[in-house]
Amino acid sequence: MVYSKQVTFCASNPPCVAEAVRLAQLGFIASTAVNPGSAFSFRMIRLENSRWRNAPYALTGHAAGFEDYFGDNGWSKPEYYPGHPYVSICYRLFAMDSTRTHLLPGCGAQDKELRKQWQRAIDEFRAIEASERDVGDFLLGTADALANKCPACFGPKRLNRPHHTLQLDYMIALDGNFQQTRENNATYDVQGIVPSLFLSDKAVPDMKALVENTARPTKKACTESWKAADGGAGRVSSRKIDTGLVAGVCRHDIALKMVNLEKTGEKLYFALAIVKHISDHLPPDARIGVLYDIACNFKHHIEKRHLLPELFERLEFATSVFHAYAHTWGCQVDYNPRLIPKFGFTDGEGCERLWSALRSLIPINRPSNKSHRLVNLAVRTQAVNDANVSRLGSWFTRRLRSAKARSTAARKELEAVIAHDATWSEEVLRVAWQDQRRAQAWKTAAQEAEEDRLRESELYKLAEELYRIDCIIDESEPEALVGLNSKYDRLAREIDQAAIVQLQRSGTGISSTEVIAYKTSREILLSTRRGRGGSTLGQREANKARKTEVKTHSGAEKVRNAYNKAVNAFRTAGGSSPSHVLNNLPSVGSLASILDLEDTDLFWQDGFFPHVDAAWATDPWVKRGIVAVRDLDRAAEEFARIGAEVRQTLAWLEDEHDLISSRQALWLSATDSAPTIYDHDRVERAFGSTVYATIRDRALVILDARMRSLQKRERDWFRDSTFLLLWYTTRGPADTHEPVPRALKRLTPQLLLNPGNVSKTTTATGAGARSVAPREDASGAYAAPSESFRTTDDDRLLARRITEQLDTDMNVEGAKSLHDLTVQMLELQEGMLYDSDSSDNLVPDEERSLSDSDSEE
Known part of the structure; x- marks a missing residue:
């Protein structure tokens, strides 16, 4: 694969053709733009860049492999070596007098390390690709257009029919990642590149200043336990200069924007800056759904600080589905997208899937400089986005089938409920669900404290009245006690029931949290294998998991015993209650039965004791019916959204084809100067030339590449x-x-x-x-x-x-x-x-x- 090639460079000063340009004419990309020491085949660089986009790898080992190969073929010999008559992929440039007319086999005239030359060539190639992409956006007028990133979400709505009307026009999922870091010692960076995937340097500081100039809001009960609550997590490692990322993705897991975190934790103004940037590129009346793992705090944060009031009125908030189960039930009834309208079956976990796709960059980026890290993230993210867009058809099909299956199952369940009791129709069950949401709605910490104070005050008054009657009974004659005895029994039952409600409010809350912790530790232990073929947890982490398991098991057992005592006492005190209410009272037979319950089981909803007279809290058939109507509603929303997204995708395809075709015709017809729709100075700056014939040829080449890319997407779909x-x-x-x-x-x-x-x-x-x-x-x-x-x-x-x-x-x-x-x-x-x-x-x-x-x- 190594052979020599005779090349003539221009010797004039300044040269009529730069050395890097001369090499490009021969099909090689120079490792540096000025005085290049090595050159690589364009085809080779394109191949390696395509491989890297789909399966990132560190260049150190790759370059070492090249060195071994070329070393076996005479790579290190300083003298001329004829080698093999195959296509060369790497040249070392040697000066033969002032004209530098001879290229000889090898690499690294300026740097002895092939890795550095290889990295520089790839950097140059990526810069060329980015420049071509930017010029193409300029020619089409689609710079930073969201529809080009996800046609399904942001495509034209002209093909949508009335039955495709959506309650939310767009959806954005947000999340932070703290594994994508960069070490302190990786500070050398002369390039200063910030890809368009990341927010501008001005957007984040402006949002930070806006947030910090407002008053801190009062806390709500669910938000107090989150690290990123209100001001956000502030603790960061002193060994890291870049501490993580915050990303915003659409419903189809396509990354829209990112923020790089520097010496800071997850602050809410990062997510707010992303939402603000995306909303600026949408219609002014667009309704936007925001899914965030701490959506409850995010909304409270914006609302109480009166941030962006015009935008806030158009936002709807929900937690991502997986993270929702770590929130209190009162928070879930307001923010779990499976329990609230408008979100369909959107799960909001697109960022987690994005982080999974980027995980191979973690060891590569930690020792990289800032520019390499950001470019690596941008290149790999673009590859993930392209793959997701190409698979839109299968994505739609999978989601449509899932929604249809869930709708069918929910309809059968609803029919069974109605067959059992015809009074519980679909609309009546929806009313019952709204009653449950109001009764179990999320409250601030101050509101909960006030309710507890009033409840304790009521309990104290009952005890005081009971004590007064007890004293009267002790001092009265038997014939005067007939009325007082019945009143005494009634007050005793009320006190017992009030005390049991208090016990249950604290008891089940503790057990739910403990069970989740227990399941988490067990999952870590069971997923770890010893020896070959399995992941290693480490002795320290394994001991932590075992301690958590033992502690949780002991605590859950204590709460189970206390809870069962409360149930028995409630049944005794509620002797006058209807038999079906007492029979449906949930009890715990063993600790194993608790551990087998799902996190969303009705047992954890804290509804029976405080709402003993409500059918949604006591009647299992009503509970089943409520779940069924919720699934039916979410399925109907999903059907409408998929239909709209399919048509928006097709409309974008039509419009993009028409746009590229019209711009091609425009440049073909403009023979003397650039079309009048473009600014003359911007055209010259974009193409780096003042010669119109050159500009026109380059514009047509870029538009032709855009058309071929669009046709490839058509074939994929x-x-x-x-x-x-x-x-x-x-x-x-x-x-x-x-x-x-x-x-x-x-x-x-x-x-x-x-x-x-x-x-x-x-x-x-x-x-x-x-x-x-x-x-x-x-x-x-x-x-x-x-x-x-x-x-x-x-x-x-x-x-x-x-x-x-x-x-x-x-x-x-x-x-x-x-x-x-x-x-x-x-x-x-x-x-x-x-x-x-x-x-x-x-x-x-x-x-x-x-x-x-x-x-x-």
């Missing part, structure tokens, strides 16, 4: 019938007309007539399969059907439905040809029957029966 099925399945009622989107019209004929592009299927065998008659090809000869022809019943049905749809939409351009092609496809597939393993859940039962009848004809 339309490689099978996924988007077609999604569009069809999320249409409105049968009596409403929805024209076929132009993007689908352009690609559907190719999809339907190219058998390799239909959904994944398997050939049916047995009595149901029939032979296919040969068909006549264009030359008149008969050809056997292709073995790869795998059209499903659902595909045939879909094509038939699209044909019927087009019958009522023939005035749309292209509809006639698509209609004819679809009819031809149906005729061609007559007599073919295949089973599908990919789209059964997407076709309604009544339509699947139609498909079955068609196949039997």
Whole structure:
């Protein structure tokens, strides 16, 4: 792979062509822009950069491997070495007099370490890519456009129908990460690069100043336990100069913006700065859902400090689903996205999945300088974003199937509840759920303290009255005690019940927390293996986990005994209560039964004792019905959102294709000067030239690359019938007309007539399969059907439905040809029957029966 190459450089001063440019003309990228010591093949750098984007690795070991390889092929010899006649990937530049006309094999004229030369070349290549991307955004006028990052969330809404109306226009998930750090000694940084993924240096300080100039709010009960509450976590390691990241992602796990944390912990103004930046790029009336693991505190923080009042009115807050279970139940009924409207089945854990995708950068970035760390994060994040956008079709399909399954299960559960007691209709159960939310709503610490004070005062008055009656009984004659005895018994029962309520309020809260801690420690221990093939926990951490387990087990056992005593006392004191209330009183048979309960079990909801007269607290059928109607509501929201996102994706695809095509035509028609829609000075600065012919050629090359990138995305989305099925399945009622989107019209004929592009299927065998008659090809000869022809019943049905749809939409351009092609496809597939393993859940039962009848004809 090593060979020599004769190259002539310009010897004039200044040179007519810079050395780095001359090398680029030959297909090599110099390691430095001035006086380069080494050059690498563009193809090699592109290959390695693509590999790194998808599976990051440290360059040290990679460069060492190159050194070993080239060393075996004469790499270190200073004299000329003819080597092997293969394509070279690395050159060392030697000066032969003042013209530097000879390149010889090897690397590192300026640096002895190949790693540094390799890193510099990759840095140059990434800078070229970033510059090309920025110029492309300038040409299209889409700089920092959110729709280019996630078409599903931020695409045009013009194709949405009335039944796709959403209560929240956009959703953002926020979270911090403190594993992505940089060591103190990695301070040398001459590049000073801050990729566009990160907020500007001005945005965060401005938000910090705005927050710090406001008064601190009063605390709420749930917020007091969070490190990032109010002012945020302030403790950081003195050995780290960059201490972490805060990111904002959309519903589809696509990173929108990040903030780099420097010598600080997780402050709420970082998240607020991200929300503010994203909202500035959205319509002024857009309603935004914000999911954050401490959303309860985040909202309280903004509200009490009166921050950004115009924006705050348009925000809805929810905790991410996994983190929600660490909050109190009173907080969950207000912020758990599974329990509140508008969020559908969005889980808000997109940042966690992003951190997982970036985890391989942790050891690489710690010794890196600031610019390398930020660029590494930006490059890898862009690769993750591209992959997520390419998989939008499968993402929609998976979420749609999940929502449909949950909706079906919830409907069956609701029918069972109504069959048991017809008075609990769907609407009545919704009213009961709202009553439960109001009764168990989140309160400030001061409000809870005041309620406890009033409850204790009431209990004290009852005890005082009881003591007075007790004294009267001791001093009175027996015949005068008839009325006082009954009053005495009633007061005693009231005191017992009030005291038991207090016990239960503290008892179950402790046990829930203890059980969560116990499960966490057990999970850590059980996931750790000794020896090969398993992760290592370390002796110190293992001992901590064991101590936590023993302590939690002991504490939970004590609380269980106290709780069971309270239950027995309550049953004794509540002798006049209805039998079903006492029978449904939850009790604990063993500690193991507590440990088996899920964190969301009704047992932890603290509802029975304080609300003994409420059906939602005591009747298990009502509890089941409330869960069912909640799932139905979330499923309906999810259906509407998926339908809207599919159409927004298709609308973006159409508009982006039209935009690139129009700009290409504009530059082709402008033969003498840049199109008038551009500022002349900005055009020259963007392209680094004043010669219009050069500018025009470069602009057309960049626009052509954008079009090819868009076409690749089209192929990713339309490689099978996924988007077609999604569009069809999320249409409105049968009596409403929805024209076929132009993007689908352009690609559907190719999809339907190219058998390799239909959904994944398997050939049916047995009595149901029939032979296919040969068909006549264009030359008149008969050809056997292709073995790869795998059209499903659902595909045939879909094509038939699209044909019927087009019958009522023939005035749309292209509809006639698509209609004819679809009819031809149906005729061609007559007599073919295949089973599908990919789209059964997407076709309604009544339509699947139609498909079955068609196949039997």
